[in-house]
Amino acid sequence: MAIPGNLLSSTTETIDPNTSGWTPKLNCTIGLGVGGRTGGGGCLSVRSVAAGEMQARTVSSYPVTAGTVYYAFSDTAGVVGERIGIRWLNSSGTEISVTWSLTTMTASSGWHRVSVAGTAPAGTATAQVLLSSTEVGATVSHFWENVYLGLPLRTTGNLLPFNTESTEVDASGWAAVVNATVSRQVPVMNWAVTNYLAGGHTLAVTAIAAGNASVLAVDRPTVTPGVEYLAYAYLQPPVLTSQAWIELRFYDSVGNQVGVQRSTLAPPATTGMYRQRASMVAPANAATCSVAAGLDSASAGQVLRLETVVVVTAPSLQAGSVLPYADASFEQGVAGWATATGVATLARTTPWGNSFFDGAYALAVTSATATASTIRSAKFPVTPGVNWRAQVIAHAAAGSWSSARVRVRWYDASNVDLGASTGNTYALPDSAWYALPSDAAAPANATQSAIEVVATASAINSVLHLDQIALWQVLPLTAVEALDSGGYVTLTLRELPVDDYTVTIYRVGQDGSRTLVRGTSGLINGQIITSDLLIVQDHEAPIGVPVSYRIEIRSLAGAVYSVRTSDSVTLTLADINEAWLKDPGNPQRNLKVVVQQAPDWTRPIDQAAFVVRGRRNKVVLSGMRQGLEGDLAVWTRSDAERQSLHLLLNSGNTLLWQANPGMGVDDMYVNVGQIAETRTGKLAQDVWRAWTLPLTEADLPATTGVNGPAGRTWQDILTEFDTWQDVLDTFSTWEDVLLNRRG
Template sequence: MAIPGNLLSATTEMVDPNTSGWTTKLNCTISKGSGGRNGDGCLLVKSQAAGETQVRTVSSYTVTPGVTYQAFADASGATVPERIGIRWLNAVGLEISLTWSLVTMTAAAAWHRISVAAVAPVGAYKAQVLLSMMTPAAPNVVSYFENVYLGLPVRTTGNLCGFGTESTEIDASGWAPEVNATLSRQVPVASWSVGWYWAGGHTLAVTATAAGNAAAATVDRPAVTPGVEYLAHAYLQPPTLSSVAWLELRFYDVNGNQIQATRATLAPPGTGFYRQFLSAIAPAAAATCGIAAGLDGAAAGQVLRLETVVVRSLVPLVTGTVLPYASSNFEQGTGGWTVSSGPATLSRSSPWGAAAYSGHYALSVTSATAATSTLRSPLVPVSEGVNWRAQIIVRQGAGSWTSVRVRAHWYDSVGGDLGTSTGLAYAVPAGSWYLLVSDAVAPAGAVQAAVEVVAVAASSASVLYVDGVALWQVLPLVAVEAVPSDGYIRLTLRELPVDYLMSVYRVTPDGMRALVRGADGLIEMQPVTSDAVVLEDHEAPLGVEVWYRIELYSSPGVISSTRSSESASLTLVDINTSWLKDPGNPQRNCLVLVEKAPDWERPIEQASFVVWGRRNKVILSGRRQGLEGDLAIWTRSDAEREALHLLLDSGNTLLWQAAPGMGVDDMYIAVATVGEGRIGKLAQEQWRTWTLPLTEQDMPVTTGVNGAAGRTWQDVVAEFATCADLLTVYATSEDLLLDRRMG
């Protein structure tokens, strides 16, 4: 499994099928081992004598001075600990310097992550990865390495904090001690999933100086927007099972004064790494935010370790929900829920991971007797006269429950009770999580609402877990909109079941179906990764009413449900224009003015034979080929001319679409040598005449639509201080969008 962005080859990364990507550097021999995680192969390193051993990559990889690079690997060694390094080389291959990670705190046979990051020094031209066993006491000591990476830092998309704060792979300068603490970096033995590249290696160690509370906080304080909800999370490793370890999201005003702090306490099931979530809405005066972590009642010398610290704008479980994260996912407590009637009591499930559908905790509802209890969320804003959907996800924890009803309770602007919706009651069998929903139209005057859960316990000491609560205005499951100015149809899909498979078809009036293109190619049984998806169909035909069919599969070949859209059609304002489109790069599509349509030819390969004494030749023919001809077009401005050059530069298969009635069907084409000529003799004339030699092609099947893959301006701001810094990294704005860096 190739690591995204890895400069190393797959063979070097995976040590499969051989060790050709590696060579010895100091006191060792190498061979191919088995039992790896990223493929079966791994690098077996054996010491030749007592003392440190080192291996390095055979190849060196181009780097840019001043840019941060990261290297990591998975290691296994029962005898001695390991470290990883980056070796910086100049233009003639001479070593400039070495950057080493700290040494793993102990030796361990279990696979564990080692990692390091550093800024490429002045004069660096190439880099190599170094792997080291630290000072074996004798020859024939063995360690194993694999899943090796060298490249740009792997950071969480959308994180407001930079890589230096998210990870302490470089240093601990993103943090400062706050109360009774010293800070350092440590590399504990920690096993991470082979494909989880965001954690492992160095951790921030917060050490209590003396008995009492200890805390540290980030120095990095990224900007926030008042009224926006933010989610923070980090992996915490408490020193003992009974430790009171916590994470805190703080907001500061423009003067740096702390104006709000929201804390979540970890309920650890052990002393491993556990990811703690918490959220808060930035208050009106908020300008920046920060993260703090600490221990309450720590003993002197106790250590809290942090890994992968993130704060970002909240992406809710359900798009559009008006319930805050704390009241929906219960990661930091009961989220303001109350019991309006009945004997039930509420608490957050414990310990971490014991009961959760989303995140690591759930709302635990305990009824001491067989009775009916009504639970109510905090009030949230709604709009009258529109349809709202309430959702909960529940599981029996103990005892039994006769039914669980979900409904909405409506209120006016001063909290006046406007009644409840009828809701829907569900049976909740034991064993699984169940999604319960109920729709209702908000009555006149309703500006607030609460989600209510009416739970009927069938026995004493019954426990019900509630998670994933949402309340949102229900919009169409499928919506279509033609965007003729840019030549595409926008298809919006909502309330998709995550982890299902999906196929999306465009259907024409004759009943013909064609797959719609997405980021990973034609959307045929592709995984659903978000409950809401927006597709731009740039290959929809012009002047034809089309509709879309969506098929959802619970597993390959097992169809679960289907959806269909309304009809939509694309038009051309000027029938003398036509579209030239790149299916994989729709940002390059051009609308051009047609001078003359092609006179088509259809070549055929033939061989002729003269038979002695026979009047007619014998002709053997292949299959007649597709259309070929010259399309003559005009560009009317320098901008159009430059856009056409950009479209043609790649040599990709293009789509030509002309107005209906022109005698030309939509056609995928390859464009040969292009002729560009001037109109008239005036030098300032911007019009150009073009001759495009076209050859008909089949529709590209595997080509995906290039996109930013979740990349936003926040990712740019977190990495670059000024716009001027971008000029030396990205050649064009398209490169910036797609994160394609020069060199």
């Protein structure tokens, strides 16, 4: 799959099936190498003609906008260090300048990442990607693949700007706090080929002298009190004994620090890059936040490196769960968990990545004796009188455990203990991870709850690991709702299995016919499940006809995991004189119009007639009769409707025409030919318009996906742009803002 937003073609990006996207620029020849990373097997081999620097560039020059930041990266391998550059050209193709990355600190014959970002200078019209290495002799090859040029790739929802997240432009997003200098370095990093957020440059925090050293992000993005936030970054400590940490800090409106949460890395056996997380609920007087990182008890000259630094609203590990991230995932400690009865001790697992179901750590419950212990969470708010589900993911890490019982303890507003639910008891037969759910109805006066795990060890020094703990109100697994005003049906799927499963969704008609439902990547047919909650808006559901939905969930191997069926639902259109015109790939453009006159249909056919001498009748050879063609006459009733219809028709996409049942037409996919727009009267101020839309019947566009913001929020706009004028200068329409489609 192509890198999202890449200006380069697929062939230029992957060097498959050939090298046609590249050309030598300095002291080199190019050829098709083998052993690439992106699936096609090819890579770009750049071979030196003589000792010294050699450069290759893209054949094409790609249109860019002066004053805008662009980003380029590539995976590479060779016997010397390398760098990547963006070459800026004016409208006549003359080079203005080149923005180069730093050179990789060491050479590596294994694939690793190099990258660079910079602002297109004044007068820039196009850009090229440059690949450079300085070889020590002739006929030495350097290899490149997975090349990107485009707008910066940043973590969706990150409160920090791109350069603070990545340090790809410079280190100006960071400042030294104690005993440190701030710089950038490009160590050899072998990132996953599809980890497009990780680049080549890292933030280097160097201890000036022995002692503690720390740095702080300069940016202070705004936060909302009472909301939980998550900060994370890849940390690379200098030695395994280093005390490397990341902190999420909160500040009040005048800049005083009012809250902090530190999370210390427990590195495993090698000093690689490890993602460390810290989460905290913003205090009541918090106005902004920032991220700090550092080393405790560092030696002079030791370096801590950071990559992909992020602050986001903390995710819920289970949709609707009331547990904060810290209490559910144990990334920075045991949070609010404690031993209520028994001898069990609690700690965060160590080292990093040794045992986890989410993140990199879990809660370790250690029992010195073969007895039962009750461990209990902090209290969390609940709604009384409804059903709740507690779930713990557990595995026996050492010794043996005869059982684990999961239950919920209830409290009223005065913290009076209302007792615990009966709970469910589970056996733990081996060391696999098991989901242990337990349902219970909250008492009428309950306002708080705590999760309890009664774990019974059957051997001394037994260890039980718990992770991804959740408590959520039990809602229907499958819910469906018709939204007549928008002309679509919303299908909500809850508690889906994640990562190792696929989902297929059918719309089922009254006659039992099944039609695949459209999602962001096209028809939802074997789509990998990445979240336990999936909400689908079906804009192609028929009008006035009951439909239901069939949901098939399968393992990656194709075995059926479960099948769900929704209730029936019916979309209605109140005015029989109205019809919907919809763009399946851009539902934000869908429009209701008043029908003036339905088409008089024709069905063309390709025929050839031949006269046979001595025969009365011609011989006619016919092709297959084609679909319906005819003119649909509609009215728009306002300037807003007129502009919306132009927007709908501008793309030339295949549209869906839907009318009320009984109007003599079925739902139909159509292509619209040359349109005619006329006034309905002589008065200039009359806003009504009469339209003639030549329709040609079309097939369902199977590969068209539903465009959307791909997780973008107003926070991303706030982070990326300083003023509203910057937004207006960058985007032509609000739809462009939604889709991040920059001018």
